Amino acid sequence: MILIIGAGGQVGQELTANLREKHGRDKVVASDIREIEGLDAPFEKLDAMDGSRLREIVDKYGVKEVYHLAALLSATAEKQIKFAWELNMQSLFHVLELAKEKVIDKIFWPSSIAVFGPTTPKQNTPQETVTEPTTVYGISKLAGERWCEYYAKKFGVDVRSIRYPGLIGYKTMPGGGTTDYAVDIYHQALENGSYECFLEEGTYLPMMYMEDAIRATIELMEAAPEKIKVRSSYNLSAISFSPKEVAESIQREIPDFTISYAPDFRQKIAESWPQSINDSKAREDWNWKENYNLDKMSSDMLLHLKAQKGLK
Numbered sequence: 001m002i003l004i005i006g007a008g009g010q011v012g013q014e015l016t017a018n019l020r021e022k023h024g025r026d027k028v029v030a031s032d033i034r035e036i037e038g039l040d041a042p043f044e045k046l047d048a049m050d051g052s053r054l055r056e057i058v059d060k061y062g063v064k065e066v067y068h069l070a071a072l073l074s075a076t077a078e079k080q081i082k083f084a085w086e087l088n089m090q091s092l093f094h095v096l097e098l099a100k101e102k103v104i105d106k107i108f109w110p111s112s113i114a115v116f117g118p119t120t121p122k123q124n125t126p127q128e129t130v131t132e133p134t135t136v137y138g139i140s141k142l143a144g145e146r147w148c149e150y151y152a153k154k155f156g157v158d159v160r161s162i163r164y165p166g167l168i169g170y171k172t173m174p175g176g177g178t179t180d181y182a183v184d185i186y187h188q189a190l191e192n193g194s195y196e197c198f199l200e201e202g203t204y205l206p207m208m209y210m211e212d213a214i215r216a217t218i219e220l221m222e223a224a225p226e227k228i229k230v231r232s233s234y235n236l237s238a239i240s241f242s243p244k245e246v247a248e249s250i251q252r253e254i255p256d257f258t259i260s261y262a263p264d265f266r267q268k269i270a271e272s273w274p275q276s277i278n279d280s281k282a283r284e285d286w287n288w289k290e291n292y293n294l295d296k297m298s299s300d301m302l303l304h305l306k307a308q309k310g311l312k
């Protein structure tokens with residue numbers, strides 16, 4: 001039995017649907033802090049910081065595998081620093097402890113490119129390098145990575161993780177991240193024909209199409225344990241682009257689309273992160289390979305969003 005914590009979020013909704021298709025709906029329990037429209041039973045309301053409620057759900061369903069996705073992302077975390085730290089850390093400890101006690105067998109927990117900071121090499125950022133994050137989110141993800149590796153080495157916990165780049169999909173909206181513009185831009189392009197971006201035009205960031213990210217997550221979780229050599233979190237890469245480049249990619253399909261720039265506090269966060277990522281470890285250890293480049297992603301996004309919005 002699988003439990004998804006944070007099933008109502010950007011990744012959670014897609015992962016829940018995907019795992020339910022694969023294993024059957026009744027084998028995947030969705031949980032979130034609030035009821036989510038469209039998330040079918042089995043569903044449980046869960047505040048990820050509530051360890052005893054988590055244990056109650058795990059016992060009730062005989063859960064053996066947990067995908068723990070609940071977190072405050074980079075932009076929101078800067079506005080609620082204490083709560084972000086508490087949520088991002090406490091919730092992880094509860095799940096790691098369940099695995100330490102052998103109540104559950106396997107954990108997926110996402111880290112992020114936010115573990116890197118301004119002193120990290122910006123291009124082709126290696127798996128192992130300087131990690132001096134300057135955001136609360138990044139600090140919590142880096143600490144989380146250290147704890148995952150600690151529990152894996154010290155207690156044999158089977159925890160697996162990916163440093164997600166910015167994720168872009170048409171089924172769900174992100175919330176509170178610095179890379180969120182790269183989803184919103186497609187919606188605005190179709191609805192208004194223009195977009196005001198909160199990052200500067202040349203701000204390169206590592207990104208990935210959601211379909212690739214979900215497949216990577218499931219492939220990592222299905223890999224034989226001896227193949228998983230990194231127990232902190234794997235670098236994972238697919239595409240790197242700037243707001244200007246994604247706008248140009250949209251213009252190839254919607255020639256009249258225009259973009260303007262009004263950078264806000266998220267510009268500084270973006271500038272502290274790498275521009276491209278070296279993910280050779282993930283490619284070597286569990287055969288990771290992306291399917292989508294920028295133009296393929298743009299075409300697919302616009303195709304699906306047009307259908308969703310009833311546009312021709």
Ligand code: AKB
Pocket residue numbers: 073074075111112113114137164165166167176177178179180
């Ligand atoms: C964010 O922008 O905060 C996230 C991330 C890169 O982890 N999308």
